[in-house]
Amino acid sequence: MMTNRRDFLKSASLLTLGGLFAGKATSVYASNGSVSPVANASKTIGLQIYSLSKELYEDVPGGLKKVKAMGYTNLELAGYKEGKIGGVDMMEFKKMAEDAGLKITSSHVNPPTRDYTKESLPQIQEYWKRTADDHAKLGVKYLIQPGQPTTRSVEETKFVCEVFNEAGKIVKAAGIPFGYHNHEMEFAKVTPGGTESKFGRRVREGELIYELFLKNTDPSLVFFEMDVYWAVMGQQDPIQWLKNYKDRIKVLHIKDRAVLGDSGMMNFEKIFAQAAANGIKDYFVELERMPDGRTQFEGVKGCADYLLKAPFVK
Numbered sequence: 452m453m454t455n456r457r458d459f460l461k462s463a464s465l466l467t468l469g470g471l472f473a474g475k476a477t478s479v480y481a482s483n484g485s486v487s488p489v490a491n492a493s494k495t496i497g498l499q500i501y502s503l504s505k506e507l508y509e510d511v512p513g514g515l516k517k518v519k520a521m522g523y524t525n526l527e528l529a530g531y532k533e534g535k536i537g538g539v540d541m542m543e544f545k546k547m548a549e550d551a552g553l554k555i556t557s558s559h560v561n562p563p564t565r566d567y568t569k570e571s572l573p574q575i576q577e578y579w580k581r582t583a584d585d586h587a588k589l590g591v592k593y594l595i596q597p598g599q600p601t602t603r604s605v606e607e608t609k610f611v612c613e614v615f616n617e618a619g620k621i622v623k624a625a626g627i628p629f630g631y632h633n634h635e636m637e638f639a640k641v642t643p644g645g646t647e648s649k650f651g652r653r654v655r656e657g658e659l660i661y662e663l664f665l666k667n668t669d670p671s672l673v674f675f676e677m678d679v680y681w682a683v684m685g686q687q688d689p690i691q692w693l694k695n696y697k698d699r700i701k702v703l704h705i706k707d708r709a710v711l712g713d714s715g716m717m718n719f720e721k722i723f724a725q726a727a728a729n730g731i732k733d734y735f736v737e738l739e740r741m742p743d744g745r746t747q748f749e750g751v752k753g754c755a756d757y758l759l760k761a762p763f764v765k
């Protein structure tokens with residue numbers, strides 16, 4: 452999900468990145484020769500429901516049935532607020548998903564503030580208690596924070612890690628693993644005593660926020676859901692992170708600029724190969740707003756078609 456689009460748009464240098472990666476991306480099917488047009492019904496494919504935008508809420512039961520018919524098997528929720536998902540009671544949403552033949556595996560939820568301080572900590576802890584209890588009733592496998600807290604220095608970043616550990620304890624007590632999902636700005640750098648995070652290849656000083664998150668959170672309390680597209684937009688190679696942090700990155704967001712595979716900038720064949728080598732079982736397709744007039748449902752179907760046909764998706 453894109454929560455800091457304004458920051459992103461300011462980083463105009465990113466717009467050249469597609470070119471950098473396009474050179475590496477060969478046809479995803481080239482090494483395998485032929486592509487079977489027959490959808491493999493046995494694949495486990497998750498969908499982050501943010502991808503459907505408000506189109507989903509025009510008809511939730513009908514929309515979820517369409518999602519199932521496309522080949523998706525699992526859902527990751529978004530839009531949780533006070534026991535509701537996008538305004539629909541959580542347990543009713545679960546019933547609608549089950550009726551459609553979909554399993555709710557995960558949910559994205561954000562604490563009420565991005566400013567993590569000693570003063571805001573009790574409010575954040577209270578939020579996690581309530582949210583974890585609600586999701587325990589729902590029966591999810593993961594509870595994941597997708598929004599980045601404010602981090603301007605190494606010290607602030609380490610404090611955020613303490614708060615993540617606290618969240619992890621609370622969520623774990625409800626029987627659910629707590630995870631963190633990145634955008635691109637976690638690949639900015641911070642310095643000790645710094646006053647802002649700095650992004651870009653030419654920033655030599657400092658440590659990557661994402662690496663600090665990985666190193667300063669407790670592996671028994673916090674796992675990572677890596678959004679591979681935002682990692683690339685953060686000028687990173689997601690495969691290298693998957694190799695470096697095999698035991699920490701447990702879930703993926705499979706995402707491209709729009710419909711999977713269309714941009715040519717994402718090497719999904721290698722990403723899926725490394726994910727399989729790491730033993731990653733769960734991933735969720737995510738789609739931002741369709742840029743070309745097609746509906747979100749059409750875009751989400753395009754993503755499913757890509758994965759069902761791809762020989763490297765097992």
Ligand code: MG
Pocket residue numbers: 452632678704706737
């Ligand atoms: Mg994502």
